[in-house]
Amino acid sequence: QKEVEQNSGPLSVPEGAIASLNCTYSDRGSQSFFWYRQYSGKSPELIMFIYSNGDKEDGRFTAQLNKASQYVSLLIRDSQPSDSATYLCAVIWPLIFGKGTRLHILP
Amino acid sequence: EAQVTQNPRYLITVTGKKLTVTCSQNMNHEYMSWYRQDPGLGLRQIYYSMNVEVTDKGDVPEGYKVSRKEKRNFPLILESPSPNQTSLYFCASSLSGRAFFGQGTRLTVV
Numbered sequence: 765q766k767e768v769e770q771n772s773g774p775l776s777v778p779e780g781a782i783a784s785l786n787c788t789y790s791d792r793g794s795q796s797f798f799w800y801r802q803y804s805g806k807s808p809e810l811i812m813f814i815y816s817n818g819d820k821e822d823g824r825f826t827a828q829l830n831k832a833s834q835y836v837s838l839l840i841r842d843s844q845p846s847d848s849a850t851y852l853c854a855v856i857w858p859l860i861f862g863k864g865t866r867l868h869i870l871p
Numbered sequence: 872e873a874q875v876t877q878n879p880r881y882l883i884t885v886t887g888k889k890l891t892v893t894c895s896q897n898m899n900h901e902y903m904s905w906y907r908q909d910p911g912l913g914l915r916q917i918y919y920s921m922n923v924e925v926t927d928k929g930d931v932p933e934g935y936k937v938s939r940k941e942k943r944n945f946p947l948i949l950e951s952p953s954p955n956q957t958s959l960y961f962c963a964s965s966l967s968g969r970a971f972f973g974q975g976t977r978l979t980v981v
Contacts, residue, residue, distance in 0.1 A: 789946075796967070798969070807973065807975055851914070854968070856965075858919045858921075858929065861913055
């Protein structure tokens, strides 16, 4: 049974700072990793995916993967109040999610 | 427009009255899945389907049924709903793990 673990938070970060979100997974054979963002009362939406060890950057977002340690992280640079949401880490197959980390950006 | 359509958005029903929540996608995705979301418990997978006529149990399948007779549709059936099935339900379809979600169905069983 695959498991994905995340700290539920809330994680409070000042506006303009870097937010760091972490995730660990149980299945060493997992190959693909995803970060979804979910605003309160809304559906999750994909913001990043990563398949290879190392960093992947997309705008203010950077995903980091370390397969040897079985963890994935998401960095959000120059945090904005609009980044306040729950961030869900996911792996495949099947597509399963961690419980999510609530992020609160302090104006 | 690529989308996953769930209906209904809101539903209040009584214990034991069979109901179906529909889910349809227009992206020709092979993978579809149902989740329920409860406070503090995250998105828990109910059932998933890797393709037509192929379905598998997720983490919380008890009290639910699904079918996948055609690629675009993946209905969730509650044969005899109980109050502990009160939750927010999401359908998703996915290509290579990149999932699109429906708008959610908020179900209340009284």
